[in-house]
Amino acid sequence: MEFKQLVGSRRSIRYYQPWHPVEREKVQTVLEAARLSSRAVNADFAKAIVVDRDSLSDEDRDSLKTPTTQAQLDLAPVWIFWYADLDAPKVGESSLKLLVDAGALNPSHGWSHAYVDEVVWPQVLTPIINNPGVLAVVVCVEAGLAICQSLLAAVDEGLGTQLTAFNSEAAKPILQVPDHWLPLWIQLLGYPAESPDGGGQRPRGPFEEMFFEGRYGTPFRRDPAVVEELKAARMIQEAAPHPWRQAEIRGISRMFGLPE
């Protein structure tokens, strides 16, 4: 799928074909996309555990649900538990020097092994690592970048996908999660039982209230011609709900015996 269309086509899918397994190579592709995300200090902030829904006992599966995530967790065949690794930046001293050696951080921009050893590691990274509040923000943002790529990769593979909440306390012993992993989301994978466009592009706030130019309060001017180009490229798509969306929701709900 072309990139602009891919961005415009991603939806949080909440109805999956429970009988349709996800090919292992597609799951790997989703993980590979996450691995290649932009990240600070070239550290592996995002960690994930892939779980086959049907490999869990009924008791374990039920313990992971929240009241509003029960249905989609039962429907999606593959669950990826995403975590942010609080220990990830500890590799910063060596991982930054690898970037120097790889020609990514260069003397043209002031980078050297000495700068990493004498300034960045002791004066920048170590204080961040020792400040739990700042560290949590950093690892969550960095892991989020990886998860975003995995979402787009899933759509590119023709899958439905969604981030959803889970009972992280229940998950910890089941998945044997280390203490330094911060729970984030479950990413569901499966083939959509609803239309892949989810009944239309979701409502968003006005562009001009989100993005500014020069200073806060001066909206970034949105060029209608660009909007039209993005519509043609399918990045901006028909807004939800399509006229038939209610009928679709009702039909799927009745097929799976879900409440209305």
Next chain:
Amino acid sequence: MEGAPGLRPDDLAELGSVQRWLRAYGAFWGETSTADEVLRKLQLLADFCGFCDGTPDDLVDSLFRQTPEGPRIKLKRRRAVMAQIDEFEREFGRGDMTVGREAGNVVRSFLIHNGVALTATPLR
């Protein structure tokens, strides 16, 4: 299975929680249910109320506690009610899962449109 004595569909229709449900249901689905459909739903809700020995308003009230920040859901109580609905479904269906689920989902719909987030295990 029959509702508790004194609980008839016509009585339920006057209750605040029931009116809220029917209004919200109609607003979401963009339709007005027929009188027969409403009667059928009210009968099923009355059956459930008889099953758990309460009124619809009591049922909704029992799921929230009032706080200065507004009503908060009682998590344990919600789990208990979800289990009650599952049990009602089994008893009502008498082996017919579809019939039982239809009945259970009327109760779930009533609670959902009164702000109690819950769902059912998908049939698959």
